[in-house]
Amino acid sequence: MEWFGRILLNAVFFLLLSLLIPSFTVVGVGNAILASILLALVNMLVRPLLILFTLPATILTLGLFLFVINALMLLLTNKLMGEGFIIDGFGTALLIAILMSILNLFLNSSNSKRENRRRR
Incomplete structure (x- = not known):
């Protein structure tokens, strides 16, 4: 169930970012959900291999190269996806990757605070 929640949350992030970034277009909620599912599958299948192959670059850049990998996963x-989910270039994909990472960071930190309060 948590996986499905993250899929929906990423779809919402895609829709929000498509409103803010002119070179990024998502046509409809259905396309946002489908793109989010595809991104999750790509992240499960391709991203670990890419991280393994680029480990020296990731270490050398103190982890910042992971943003490049995330941008490549968005471009894939x-x-x-084809029509309905359009990223105009690598720079746009990199910007989306950075912004989605920041949004997920804030969301995860608020969830962990909520979990800590529940445990007490």
Whole structure:
């Protein structure tokens, strides 16, 4: 159930970011959910191999290269989606990856605070 919640949350993030970034377009909620599912599958299948192959670059950049990997995963999702989910270039994908990471960071920190309060 948590996986499905994250899928929906990423779909909402896609819709919000498409309103803020002119070179990023998501046409409809259905396309946002489908893109979110595809991104989750790509992250499960391709991303671990890419991280393994680029480990020296990731270590050298103190982890910042992971944003590049996330941007590449978004571009792959863009290619698989076709119409309805359009990222105009690598710079846009990198910006989306950074903003989604920040949004997820805030969300995860608020969830962990809520969990800590529940445990007490």
